[in-house]
Amino acid sequence: MGWQKRGSGRAYDSKSRVGTLIGNKSGKQCAYGVKTKDCRMCSFHTNKGQEPPKHDCRKNWLGSSKAMESSVAVDMIKEVEEQSAEDSVLIMDDHTTTMARIRQSISHPVHKWSDLNHTKNTLEIVCMHCKKSTNTSPTNAYNLFRNVLAMLLYKTKMNQTN
Numbered sequence: 001m002g003w004q005k006r007g008s009g010r011a012y013d014s015k016s017r018v019g020t021l022i023g024n025k026s027g028k029q030c031a032y033g034v035k036t037k038d039c040r041m042c043s044f045h046t047n048k049g050q051e052p053p054k055h056d057c058r059k060n061w062l063g064s065s066k067a068m069e070s071s072v073a074v075d076m077i078k079e080v081e082e083q084s085a086e087d088s089v090l091i092m093d094d095h096t097t098t099m100a101r102i103r104q105s106i107s108h109p110v111h112k113w114s115d116l117n118h119t120k121n122t123l124e125i126v127c128m129h130c131k132k133s134t135n136t137s138p139t140n141a142y143n144l145f146r147n148v149l150a151m152l153l154y155k156t157k158m159n160q161t162n
């Protein structure tokens, strides 16, 4: 998934969200979705106090920026399933909101696997935080690293069984 704008990990004020569903084995794009709450034509005329003329308006989202991601994900899964394919495993980041929305909206069980790149990034951030906060010896840093890795492996295993 991609944001038009994302200031930090906590700021979700993007005006659009793009998602792509890719087959794990085929590596091919299965679905594509865009949610946007902005339109240049509408904004241009609205800012002038005018009613926008008839146009191919792409605005399709009125909710919060944060809710765009889960909506795009659900739409893509439904689109693929309309083509008689069933998504039973999703490999994605660890956004619990998106997964919760998918499970609410899809009638069959959907399992989530953690995306390796997101997991690596999370591990790196945690290790850097441990090193900074403890200012510790290599042995203690190793123990912290081992514990964090064990926690991530456990989390991944739990994701696979949920």
Ligand SMILES: [Zn+2]
Pocket: 039, 040, 041, 042, 043, 052, 055, 056, 057, 058, 059
């Ligand atoms: Zn428009």
